[in-house]
């Protein structure tokens with residue numbers, strides 16, 4: 001190093017001559033790792049290539065071509081007989097491979113750099129590792145290993161960059177295990193169409209009721225037994241369809257006598273339409289307060305009987321599961337002019353939501369305005385649904401902190417003044433214990449369907465049989481019967 005002014009400083013790195021065999025060994029090791037990784041990630045493609053090469057070598061070109069044509073015919077027959085399993089084995093792995101190569105791998109470095117998810121340390125660039133891409137009919141799922149010390153929240157904050165970077169409409173972030181994230185990029189919207197009907201099983205179910213569809217095309221089951229559900233949405237967002245879908249799904253259990261739905265309808269424009277479907281019904285503020293207090297009394301009577309004998313509730317004819325359905329709860333908790341009624345309603349709701357779960361009482365409440373001064377007990381509802389909301393801040397008010405960053409864009413659910421069904425009934429659900437909200441759509445229960453349920457209740461129409469064929473909205477609506485097994489697993 002020179003100490004003379006105006007002279008360039010020159011560093012001379014020490015050159016260590018590496019023997020050729022060490023360099024070759026390192027290269028061979030890297031090649032081996034790359035081959036093993038490729039086989040691990042693309043087993044179908046690699047075994048296909050391996051088998052083809054082996055058969056050309058062992059049997060000759062003509063016999064191999066014959067075998068290849070026979071295999072293609074077998075796959076075509078398989079696809080015709082069992083399209084779902086064939087797609088799972090061949091089509092979706094092939095699509096996943098293509099999207100891995102063409103979309104994710106090709107754009108990975110650029111998107112990571114622009115989104116600020118890579119790091120450059122002393123001139124060396126470190127990128128999160130793109131590990132696996134899997135596809136189904138609706139979405140791409142990309143598994144990524146984070147950089148050591150990286151936080152998944154940072155990814156959640158960049159979900160917009162990721163969606164635009166990989167050409168998707170949105171990106172949802174989940175954390176399957178520490179150090180990993182799972183990115184979901186929808187390719188087709190399973191919820192774009194109105195769901196007019198769901199398969200009718202006739203099974204009396206109270207724990208989780210089938211009321212719609214998830215964004216991945218699987219059936220959506222809403223848990224009721226052992227929880228309370230808050231449904232928040234702006235006017236016209238489809239709160240009514242959620243309430244009626246729940247009422248409809250509980251019908252078999254109500255008929256068996258193991259469930260009851262109690263309706264509180266302060267607006268008198270929603271639940272009154274199917275009044276006969278409710279075991280108990282209240283409309284005026286005084287009646288509503290009385291009905292809530294009756295639910296508290298039932299709950300306490302059960303708690304007295306269960307104390308020291310059992311710790312949970314099983315729906316029976318003697319102790320049916322009770323769903324207390326409150327439409328426009330804010331009217332009762334904030335807007336009703338009589339202070340005393342408001343206090344009675346709040347006290348009853350707080351008691352039910354804190355103590356009702358284990359004795360078989362569930363509160364399902366709908367409201368338009370999720371602010372705390374309107375419903376101070378919103379945190380007592382373990383499961384919450386955000387339908388279309390007016391403002392971005394309301395999303396976290398309903399679903400909890402960070403929900404919007406994790407992809408619950410309830411304020412961006414589309415709306416079309418000419419067609420009220422656009423985006424109606426679509427919402428994000430956050431269930432207790434799961435930080436990532438899921439996007440779902442409830443079936444649309446028309447006035448005609450409610451009348452039909454009422455007529456069945458009155459004995460004018462017969463009840464549908466268990467093997468009633470579901471009427472689907474269109475050929476494009478996912479076949480829920482095929483997916484039901486997977487939905488159960490999910």
Ligand SMILES: Nc1ncnc2c1ncn2[C@@H]1O[C@H](COP(=O)(O)OP(=O)(O)OP(=O)(O)O)[C@@H](O)[C@H]1O
Pocket residue numbers: 194195233234235236237238239240241368420421422424425426441442443444445
């Ligand atoms: N699940 C759904 N699928 C498709 N369209 C729906 C669905 N639910 C509701 N709609 C459409 O949206 C309109 C408004 O629905 P609904 O009255 O249930 O909304 P809401 O949130 O209860 O409104 P409000 O708070 O004003 O009562 C309905 O008339 C219907 O056209």
